[in-house]
Amino acid sequence: xxxxxxxxxLCALSGAxxxxxxxxCTTGGxxxxxxxxxxxxxxxxxxxxxxxxxxxxxxxxxxxQKDLLxxxxxxxxxxxxxxxxxARSDARAYQAAAVRQAxxxxxxxxxxxxxxxxxxxxxxxxxxxxxxRDQRALHMARAVDAACRR
Numbered sequence: 001x002x003x004x005x006x007x008x009x010l011c012a013l014s015g016a017x018x019x020x021x022x023x024x025c026t027t028g029g030x031x032x033x034x035x036x037x038x039x040x041x042x043x044x045x046x047x048x049x050x051x052x053x054x055x056x057x058x059x060x061x062x063x064x065q066k067d068l069l070x071x072x073x074x075x076x077x078x079x080x081x082x083x084x085x086x087a088r089s090d091a092r093a094y095q096a097a098a099v100r101q102a103x104x105x106x107x108x109x110x111x112x113x114x115x116x117x118x119x120x121x122x123x124x125x126x127x128x129x130x131x132x133r134d135q136r137a138l139h140m141a142r143a144v145d146a147a148c149r150r
Contacts, residue, residue, distance in 0.1 A: 022046045104148035111140045 023045055024031065025038035037043040118133045 107144045111144050
């Protein structure tokens with residue numbers, strides 16, 4: 001893909017190219033063109049078109065486009081930096097959520113085991129210590145809820 005600056009440079013260089021005389025040669029009914037007169041046959045020198053006059057506003061236009069390019073490159077760099085920062089922030093948030101989810105799953109598993117243990121203890125002891133078991137179960141449920149709620 002050609003960059004606008006490359007196109008401008010090519011346009012500037014094409015105006016600077018020097019065109020010499022062009023000769024039309026006719027030899028044996030065949031016509032050829034060249035930059036040197038024919039050795040045999042008839043040669044006609046063709047007039048070269050005059051080179052265009054230098055455009056006084058071309059330098060200003062070139063500078064304007066350079067300034068525009070610099071501004072656009074700066075905006076692009078700023079945009080890219082913001083996107084990279086957002087991606088890093090998203091990655092940190094995702095990692096923190098994964099850690100929280102793993103902690104929550106571990107606590108839920110621990111709560112399930114604790115409930116099974118308390119149920120087995122209740123079956124052995126009958127009605128003794130029920131308030132204390134209920135208090136432990138409630139404490140565990142609150143801890144799990146606090147960890148998994150976020």
